[in-house]
Amino acid sequence: xxxxxxxxxxxxxxxxxxxxxxxxxxxxxxxxxxxxxxxxxxxxxxxxxxxxxxxxxxxxxxxxxxxxxxxxxxxxxxxxxxxxxxxxxxxxxxxxxxxxxxxxxxxxxxxxxxxxxxxxxxxxxxxxxxxxxxxxxxxxxxxxxxxxxxxxxxxxxxxxxxxxxxxxxxxxxxxxxxxxxxxxxxxxxxxxxxxxxxxxxxxxxxxxxxxxxxxxxxxxxxxxxxxxxxxxxxxxxxxxxxxxxxxxxxxxxxxxxxxxxxxxxxxxxxxxxxxxxxxxxxxxxxxxxxxxxxxxxxxxxxxxxxxxxxxxxxxxxxxxxxxxxxxxxxxxxxxxxxxxxxxxxxxxxxxxxxxxxxxxxxxxxxxxxxxxxxxxxxxxxxxxxxxxxxxxxx
Amino acid sequence: xxxxxxxxxxxxxxxxxxxxxxxxxxxxxxxxxxxxxxxxxxxxxxxxxxxxxxxxxxxxxxxxxxxxxxxxxxxxxxxxxxxxxxxxxxxxxxxxxxxxxxxxxxxxxxxxxxxxxxxxxxxxxxxxxxxxxxxxxxxxxxxxxxxxxxxxxxxxxxxxxxx
Numbered sequence: 232x233x234x235x236x237x238x239x240x241x242x243x244x245x246x247x248x249x250x251x252x253x254x255x256x257x258x259x260x261x262x263x264x265x266x267x268x269x270x271x272x273x274x275x276x277x278x279x280x281x282x283x284x285x286x287x288x289x290x291x292x293x294x295x296x297x298x299x300x301x302x303x304x305x306x307x308x309x310x311x312x313x314x315x316x317x318x319x320x321x322x323x324x325x326x327x328x329x330x331x332x333x334x335x336x337x338x339x340x341x342x343x344x345x346x347x348x349x350x351x352x353x354x355x356x357x358x359x360x361x362x363x364x365x366x367x368x369x370x371x372x373x374x375x376x377x378x379x380x381x382x383x384x385x386x387x388x389x390x391x392x393x394x395x396x397x398x399x400x401x402x403x404x405x406x407x408x409x410x411x412x413x414x415x416x417x418x419x420x421x422x423x424x425x426x427x428x429x430x431x432x433x434x435x436x437x438x439x440x441x442x443x444x445x446x447x448x449x450x451x452x453x454x455x456x457x458x459x460x461x462x463x464x465x466x467x468x469x470x471x472x473x474x475x476x477x478x479x480x481x482x483x484x485x486x487x488x489x490x491x492x493x494x495x496x497x498x499x500x501x502x503x504x505x506x507x508x509x510x511x512x513x514x515x516x517x518x519x520x521x522x523x524x525x526x527x528x529x530x531x532x533x534x535x536x537x538x539x540x541x542x543x544x545x546x547x548x549x550x551x552x553x554x555x556x557x558x559x560x561x562x563x564x565x566x567x568x569x570x571x572x573x574x575x576x577x578x579x580x581x582x583x584x585x586x587x588x589x590x591x592x593x594x595x596x597x598x599x600x601x602x603x604x605x606x607x608x609x610x611x612x613x614x615x616x617x618x619x620x621x622x623x624x625x
Numbered sequence: 626x627x628x629x630x631x632x633x634x635x636x637x638x639x640x641x642x643x644x645x646x647x648x649x650x651x652x653x654x655x656x657x658x659x660x661x662x663x664x665x666x667x668x669x670x671x672x673x674x675x676x677x678x679x680x681x682x683x684x685x686x687x688x689x690x691x692x693x694x695x696x697x698x699x700x701x702x703x704x705x706x707x708x709x710x711x712x713x714x715x716x717x718x719x720x721x722x723x724x725x726x727x728x729x730x731x732x733x734x735x736x737x738x739x740x741x742x743x744x745x746x747x748x749x750x751x752x753x754x755x756x757x758x759x760x761x762x763x764x765x766x767x768x769x770x771x772x773x774x775x776x777x778x779x780x781x782x783x784x785x786x787x788x
Contacts, residue, residue, distance in 0.1 A: 240727045360731040399735045444725035495725050600743070601661070601736040607725045611763035
């Protein structure tokens, strides 16, 4: 039976161009958006891997639009980076943004868009949920990873180093205008990051289906994402040059992004964000490690929803069992997938392997309760519950 | 919005305001949560377009009410419509659901709002009888004798005198 919530909102305004040579459409898209001077936001790694050049080459007769490049985005986007890039935007009278990169680059681009569109010097005024009021500048995203889903989401996370906090900005106005998914742009992603980002996308989809604001539209996107990840993640990790696997993972990431942007994520993200902040574990790796453990915790409330996902990952699996048994089969499938990825590329499958200290678990458990994702988790979690999950994942 | 709904929402906000102060005055879990906020931290809850407003300020290990018409607060939680405020006040909906349904706006740190939501959860467990608490809380706390006395205190001294 399709679950229909009493009320929900669904919005996905981002135009998506997807395909093996999708990037070749950049020139015509720049014409359509009528951007005369874009600020290109990226990082040094993208430049070194020749991905910036690849994008500019595809701009063909519109190369002049992409002359202004800001490539100083660090691994974690910060308020200082956003302000520096926004200053460059203003000084050069830009009228649009093109971001090439992963989560941090895209978060920075969204942050610059807030500063410019809201005409402010202080982005902190706009931290919070649904606080933006002004139409944003055209924002084109070309992702180089397949996991965050940021190319279609309404979220931006920006660090405030002075206060030692990560500021969350969520607003439907933050959703980009256009995203170009071209597998040529993810070819340079190494196996362990392909694995981790793929599991991040899987987590987005699983949480979208099982959290409080699941709805029939987000479920549909999540189903596409889960099927594509199940079919392609091992292939892409084994053979990074497999263009079909890369393409399908890129689609999965975006589909999962649309799903969770409209239904929210839960405790895997709530706890995982804190694991990342305290122990500097890669976000996707934290997701992969925590996903089965949080699912086991939540199963008493949402086993029927997990059971619905079993045929998406394993079409041959028997769906004749009870929801609890089917739910266990799904969780075991995720455990097996993690083990395979560990064998293929060394992706850690315990928090200990990922470098988390046992002494930090209690503090991570307490801090994680203040993460915004916790509110959408289907089952209440207190510090003791979070600690048990962390200990099981250790 | 009908006068009936406006009246119920107004009464609900009044009861929430009184109960917040009262419960934070004696409940140790609520006091523990409030430690997260700096002294003088201010919170406003308001209903758009022109519904009720209530505001609090952290003082010591508790909350006290403050003017709901200041220009700035550290944290503002906005109910986007009078209908969602009515639904929450009458247990037809709840705060987590309204948040995930995008029917609330948060001005300020989302982390700070999580603390507030946990405090509201504690307050609601006193304000509503268990049968209604089940509708608004993901997990209803087990009440011992002391907590039952606390509930009586909220319904009497709390709603009338704030303590």
